Amino acid sequence: MTILEDRPSNPAAGDHDRPIGHGRMQRKEDPRFVRGKGHYVDDIVLPGMLHGAILRAPVAHARLVSIDTTEALAHPGVVAVITGTDLQALGLAWAPTLSMDVQAVLVTDKVRFQGQEVAFVVADDRYAARDALELIQVEYDVLPPVVDARKAMDADAPVIRDDLEGRTDNHIFDWEAGNKAETDAVFDSADVVVSQELVYPRVHPAPMETCGAVADFDPIDGRLTLYETTQAPHAHRTLFAMVSGIPEHKIRVVSPDIGGGFGNKVGIYPGYILAVVGSIVTGKPVKWVEDRSENLMSTSFARDYIMQGEIAATKDGKILGLRTSVLADHGAFNATAQPTKYPAGFFHIFTGSYDLVAAHCTVTGVYTNKAPGGVAYACSFRVTEAVYLVERMVDILARKLDMDPVELRLKNFIKKEQFPYANKTGWEYDSGDYEPTMRLSMKMAGYDELRREQKEKRERGELMGIGISFFTETVGAGPRKDMDILGLGMADGAELRIHPTGKAVVRISAQSQGQGHETTFAQIVAEEIGIPPEDIDVVHGDTDQTPFGLGTYGSRSTPVSGAAVAIVARKVREKARFIAAAMLETRPEDLEWEKGRWFVKGDPSVGKTMAEIAMGAHGTVALPEGIDGNLDAEITYDPPNLTFPFGAYICVVDVDPGTGHVKVRRFIAVDDCGTRINPMIIEGQIHGGLTDGVGMALMEIIEFDQEGNCLGGSFMDYLIPTAMEVPDWETGFTVTPSPHHPIGAKGVGESATVGSPPAVVNAVVDALAPFGVVHMDMPCTPARVWEAMQGRTRPPV
């Protein structure tokens, strides 16, 4: 059951299924996908193309003693074998990460995580490449690994990053936000203080398509064409130029159709660099596509935050302050993808939806012998961690105060009139109106009825849980003065061009990995200028064909690129006014707009459609001063602020008391992402994110044994929900526009992934209340739930 309202489109132009602008419409990109004609990286075949495969280290921490590639080179299908020594000669053995660290492209001195890249084979076909890997002889001298982040800073912990000069420990950074003194004062004098350690375990975005690239270096022209699974083609182009020495104008990055990104396809992985090197060395195109174990073991994981949470309140439930110290496991290299000034991302939004007196957080990042990463899987730059912390702490407080968790939240929400709201860690929330959203979710859920049912079931020994999450998250990075990635400000470009016959093309720097940009961005333009979306081509993914921008992650497409597109569309509309005036021999101020045409005020039959104006622009009519002969516009948009979508989620679970198995019976999600461009697409984004939440809350985890062996390296171990583990989602919405966004939209891609894990965990803990369980960590597998019922709630790491 879904409550969806479609905004009626202009009755004068278009019908209900084919809105000219915002509204529900089928996706323009679907026809190729349903025919199996999607064009993904592994579909690309170039003449003479070779295949690459990576030999990976089987141990977590070891000195590299020797590599013998003789046998591999002798294999008839092998064209080249590249080792760290070869890369060193080219100055490419190390590459910068997105977090001002360096990462090994191939091991030269030491292996630092299991699965790390050791050698690269280039062969005639993928089967020969795979065979050749076995022929490379490598000798390792195994070292004791650092696997437990809590032990990374022990005095006797092995130093992982001895490649960094002067490095004597595994410390990466300390960071803090908020006011410590004020917060400590609040805690010291509060009636009630509750503390809890919360672990957000290491998980993985695991898109269905793994990462890969086809590198095609043309030695005559010195030109590199790189087909890549990337969420940020322009950023990659600039970074490749900086790393490889190939000048930027000679690099073309093409992101074709991508089979899911979820933050996994933001960073530059050694495999991409190796494909480029392979192409340069062999003079042929080289394809490298990783297999699933490589994806899970070596590409950007997500989370791995150990958080000590504390919440202070009055005895009648006024929340005063939040305090947390976090230990962040970054793996062997600091490769988190986030704005430079934010080593812990936007974690300091952990103040959540509540009007606090004070807040303070510290985050310490450490190295361990695990794959690098951390910011991924729809985290909105660590917002998943922040929201999980606050929504669990609020629930733990509710239990302590014996208050209904909804009542406690309603009592503490930031009020509508307080927006724009300056929170206690430096954010300005743009807009919010939380109570109606919360009440709508309760109404949809039948909240009171659920609590009655729970009471009856408890009397019979049945375990039913109801979990609430009210999240405020922050997306749309971001203002260039505050936010950059390796010095590139997080702005986005957009270009709109109306052809003489009135069709259009809009070129964007955002990069769809399934979000439906070819539809929604056409709808944004359509809404502003009244050309039907079918007549608007959306071009993305090719750095040769699109303006510069930082790409799609952190739900930034709608807030940043979407704003850019709305603005260029308005520029085009305004330009059209002047041209129409010239065509109609009247003054621009005498014209009025209705979607699709400018007409003479008081005489609606006299006007010009956008198609007519486009022809006029390119035609022979005398143009006014300052107007040139086209209907084009471009912009680079620097967002003034982030946006702050929010939502109210209610999860209902039933736990089998005999086995600990958790069944998610219902999930009600009411989201407020501001102005809604296409409700069908929004609903799809929400459904996907809710599934992520069920997955993380109940089954997803990447674990390691004491030797540092990765235990989550396949889909037999890394469990992702199927259709049987999730309910039929119930979604609703409210609309609180963003005041600073041109169309009031906030973005929504990650909201459900952010908001749902605490709803599910809160529900499980609520179900186990009769056993006195106050907290248990994810994943709530049957075994861990049963252990919690026995009074054993051990953290997963």
Added chain:
Amino acid sequence: MQISMTINGTDVTREIEPRVLLVHFIRDDLRLTGTHWGCDTTNCGTCVVLMDGQPVKSCTVLAAMADGHAITTVEGLADGATLDPVQQGFMEEHGLQCGFCTPGMMLTARALLDHNPHPEPLEIREAISGQICRCTGYATIVRSIQWAAEHPAGSAKTNPEADAEATPEATEEEVTA
């Protein structure tokens, strides 16, 4: 060794190594790239094709084992220019986002509806429980399949684009039986 099979109604014969997986045969030898792959352990289901009308995971079938059988890939779902109701349903009900799991999902749906024309939602979920989608959260996939069940003849909004590549490409080395 030489193998022969029917792909989307057309007989093909090729020389292959015995170890070639059916998914690679379809994608690399026949250049039908609508069938995908996404894991190492037969879990994800992006490689699902129909073998004699039944869904199978083509990453765990050798091309040699498919010799003598009839294979249907996503490229064979449409009947010339006319989309299968399942394909239409996925477009109507937003059953896809990135599209990577979609071919496998649609083929399983087709086989399910051929077997059970009016499945309950739970039966649909069970039928696709061997396949993972990371984007949609499954509810719209269920609705898409229900749409196809309710519109067994598709709908008037059939897309008239010609579907020219349902059959595999011919190569110079084409060997006929």
Added chain:
Amino acid sequence: MQIPAPFDYVRASSVDNALALLDRYGAESRVVAGGHSLLPMMKLRLARPEWLIDINDLFELDYMLVDGQVLRIGAMTRHTALLESDDVQRLFPIITDAERVIADPIVRNRGTIGGSLCQADPAEDLSTVCHVLEAVAVVRGPAGERMLSMTEFHRGPYETAVGQNELLIEVRIPIRTRSGSAYEKVERRVGDWAVAAAGASVSLAADGTISHAAVGLTAVGLDRNVSEVDPVLLGQVPAEQLFVEAGRLAGLACDPLADQRGPVDYKRHLADELTRRVLRVACSRAATSAAHTTTDTTQEG
């Protein structure tokens, strides 16, 4: 994706042909049926046979046949066929219960009962089911056919009595009147190996007491039935306290290993809990079956 090491392939045309090929190619040859145990291992290069003998054309082994008081199942019968068979559900609902939770529906289209039993994974549901039903394995080799009890057939994890040049060709399950059976499994997610599972088969005498019972466990380190429950159940009228005691004994009899699916005490607890549940259901189904049985001289189990 992973790719197998090179090998040679031949397709058998009959059982005798398959046996001849196994003989010819010797120790480095393996038969492949559904392939969903062997091929994944070959792709990870954990198994590297030199010859693969494809037995998927052995349609002579694809059948389910009620033959007097025995259900005879050909070794090449696919999981999907077992799941969809009304006869199987009527006679041995434990098989239907188990098939519903074996792997996933698409893998079940290829996997076979013969393949599952010969793989003998410690978490293989059908191994437990066949122990509980006291199935007989029919194995054919150059010397002819031999019948093996499940205890004789199933030697341990990944080990059966099928010789290198032999083939499991049939599974025979004795049909009992006034009987019921059931299977229940705990898994972290559809398609995962069992955390633990239990199966039970119960037959009732005319006076409603238990005349025969068998309980088996999956994935908890016990390769035989929990024979310890026999003295507790036999001759008794089904009742909750019997199930509780049987469960307790099952928990003690097994020897689970701690792993990502759970610690030892949890798995023992599941052995206990699931044993109670499957006995409850098996007895209930047996009572229903008894109510439908005509009183005649049919042999009792």
